[in-house]
Amino acid sequence: MTYPRLLVLLTLALVALFIASLLVGVADMPISDSLSALFGGGEGPLPMVMREIRLPRALLGVMVGVSLGLSGAALQGYLRNPLAEPSVIGISASAALGAVIALQSGFAALFALALPLAALVGAAICVLLILLLAGSGGTLSLILAGIAVSALSSALTALVLNLSPNPFAANEIIFWMMGSLADRSFLHVWMALPIMAVGWGLLALTGRGIDRLTLGEEAAASMGVNLKHLRLLLVGGVAASVGAATAVAGAVGFVGLVVPHILRPLVGARPARLLLASALGGAILVLTADVAVRLILPGRDLKLGVLMALVGAPVFFHLIWRMRGRS
Amino acid sequence: MSLLTTQNLTVRRGARVTLDHASLSVEPGEMIGLIGPNGAGKSTLLRAALGLIPAEGDSTLAQMSPTARAKAAAWLPQAREIAWPVSVAHLVSLAQNEREDAPEVLAALKRMDLLDFADRKATGLSGGEQARVLIARALAQDTPLLLADEPTAGLDPAHQIGCMETFAALAGEGRSVVVSLHDLGLAARHCTRIVVLSEGRIVADGPPREVLTEALLAEVFAIRCHIAETPEGMVLHPLSQVKR
Numbered sequence: 414m415t416y417p418r419l420l421v422l423l424t425l426a427l428v429a430l431f432i433a434s435l436l437v438g439v440a441d442m443p444i445s446d447s448l449s450a451l452f453g454g455g456e457g458p459l460p461m462v463m464r465e466i467r468l469p470r471a472l473l474g475v476m477v478g479v480s481l482g483l484s485g486a487a488l489q490g491y492l493r494n495p496l497a498e499p500s501v502i503g504i505s506a507s508a509a510l511g512a513v514i515a516l517q518s519g520f521a522a523l524f525a526l527a528l529p530l531a532a533l534v535g536a537a538i539c540v541l542l543i544l545l546l547a548g549s550g551g552t553l554s555l556i557l558a559g560i561a562v563s564a565l566s567s568a569l570t571a572l573v574l575n576l577s578p579n580p581f582a583a584n585e586i587i588f589w590m591m592g593s594l595a596d597r598s599f600l601h602v603w604m605a606l607p608i609m610a611v612g613w614g615l616l617a618l619t620g621r622g623i624d625r626l627t628l629g630e631e632a633a634a635s636m637g638v639n640l641k642h643l644r645l646l647l648v649g650g651v652a653a654s655v656g657a658a659t660a661v662a663g664a665v666g667f668v669g670l671v672v673p674h675i676l677r678p679l680v681g682a683r684p685a686r687l688l689l690a691s692a693l694g695g696a697i698l699v700l701t702a703d704v705a706v707r708l709i710l711p712g713r714d715l716k717l718g719v720l721m722a723l724v725g726a727p728v729f730f731h732l733i734w735r736m737r738g739r740s
Numbered sequence: 741m742s743l744l745t746t747q748n749l750t751v752r753r754g755a756r757v758t759l760d761h762a763s764l765s766v767e768p769g770e771m772i773g774l775i776g777p778n779g780a781g782k783s784t785l786l787r788a789a790l791g792l793i794p795a796e797g798d799s800t801l802a803q804m805s806p807t808a809r810a811k812a813a814a815w816l817p818q819a820r821e822i823a824w825p826v827s828v829a830h831l832v833s834l835a836q837n838e839r840e841d842a843p844e845v846l847a848a849l850k851r852m853d854l855l856d857f858a859d860r861k862a863t864g865l866s867g868g869e870q871a872r873v874l875i876a877r878a879l880a881q882d883t884p885l886l887l888a889d890e891p892t893a894g895l896d897p898a899h900q901i902g903c904m905e906t907f908a909a910l911a912g913e914g915r916s917v918v919v920s921l922h923d924l925g926l927a928a929r930h931c932t933r934i935v936v937l938s939e940g941r942i943v944a945d946g947p948p949r950e951v952l953t954e955a956l957l958a959e960v961f962a963i964r965c966h967i968a969e970t971p972e973g974m975v976l977h978p979l980s981q982v983k984r
Contacts, residue, residue: 628874636810
């Protein structure tokens with residue numbers, strides 16, 4: 414399959430799933446009514462459901478998926494490791510810690526965007542720590558710094574849960590950490606979109622560099638790649654996009670790991686081409702999972718992150734199985 | 741005009757000095773063999789000259805921006821890394837902004853006898869074939885200077901000779917090649933100039949016949965050699981270790 418054809422197919426699938434996401438929900442409504450309510454507007458509950466609940470949910474699905482897929486592809490390219498995913502540099506764990514502290518302290522209840530804002534602060538602190546720790550060392554120092562920051566964030570999150578005097582707060586924290594797109598509004602879209610867009614822009618600029626990194630750091634540098642700039646673009650881009658994604662959706666794993674893995678053979682394994690393909694693929698996967706959680710157990714609030722792990726882990730088993738077969 | 745000049749290039753790793761005030765100048769048309777025992781500082785000299793590792797002293801290449809340096813010199817590292825199963829043509833075209841039909845890319849593929857491999861996955865090739873692909877990538881950069889770290893390591897004799905002949909041909913076209921080598925026979929036969937490193941210092945620099953003497957080889961490498969002039973040119977054979 415040629416690269417342009419792959420992009421067209423992925424885009425068509427994305428559009429189809431976006432429409433599906435708009436049409437699936439607790440309130441069972443005829444398709445024609447739903448669409449006319451979405452585009453025509455008017456009074457009553459139907460336009461409200463379509464415009465204020467389902468549209469932001471579908472948009473957030475696309476945004477979160479693009480962020481996770483793109484970040485995963487960029488990180489795998491930069492680290493030259495198919496096992497890398499956004500969580501390796503600790504952004505998601507730190508964003509989660511910010512959110513958990515906000516939930517525990519009651520800050521999250523003060524105003525609508527308090528929780529995502531706290532998560533973004535967590536992500537920002539994580540970036541500073543990583544850049545400080547990893548300095549100008551190679552990719553290994555970046556991974557080690559990420560693991561260290563991630564471990565610290567997880568430990569502090571556990572500490573907050575541990576010391577939580579109120580079981581309801583602890584419960585709320587655990588549910589938030591499972592990741593979900595339910596009950597989000599346009600406020601979340603408008604908060605996350607500009608930050609994610611900056612992140613996507615930074616990651617899009619890594620293409621040339623990560624393509625050359627196929628030959629290793631020294632060869633890439635000798636071909637004119639500025640490794641320090643590349644690392645800043647990468648860490649900044651992953652932090653902005655994944656930090657914002659975690660802030661609005663909680664922790665959603667596996668997308669950044671599995672999507673680049675599946676799409677790599679279809680783009681001739683070229684890291685730069687994998688960026689756009691994985692962004693589209695990530696959006697497709699998150700929308701699919703978010704439609705699935707509404708169909709599988711309607712009314713039970715199955716969490717997106719839980720379903721993703723349930724589906725993602727077997728896909729991963731399969732990949733390992735295939736890899737074993739090849740070697 | 742020199743393609744590369746280093747002045748008192750010094751590299752320290754902790755308290756140890758791995759490169760000690762190395763001064764070197766590379767002129768167009770030279771094929772320079774960089775020789776020395778393990779740990780003498782051959783790779784360190786090449787990488788410090790390119791500015792890939794921090795060093796004291798001056799190097800004309802290290803002062804350039806990465807983009808300007810990429811036009812001035814190509815670098816073939818010793819580690820043969822190919823991270824993803826991309827096609828040979830794509831890998832070589834990385835040196836030319838991914839234009840797989842660029843004349844420099846096609847010329848490099850042809851020169852390394854790789855035209856039939858262009859669509860194959862680079863990771864599926866044998867070690868020797870991969871080495872040729874990586875040499876082709878460096879050639880496709882089309883620079884006046886090529887620095888190569890042990891490019892013949894792991895190649896069969898025919899491809900070792902082929903590699904050295906390719907580099908010698910580049911020098912014949914007015915470019916320059918600096919190549920670190922462990923094979924003293926290849927160095928003696930194919931290089932126009934030999935630079936000898938020992939414990940981080942340049943201890944000899946000149947034409948092979950002047951530099952590669954039994955006394956120097958015994959002193960620097962602790963080996964006894966057979967050196968002979970034949971109709972094919974200079975021949976050098978290591979024979980035995982010398983007790984010091």
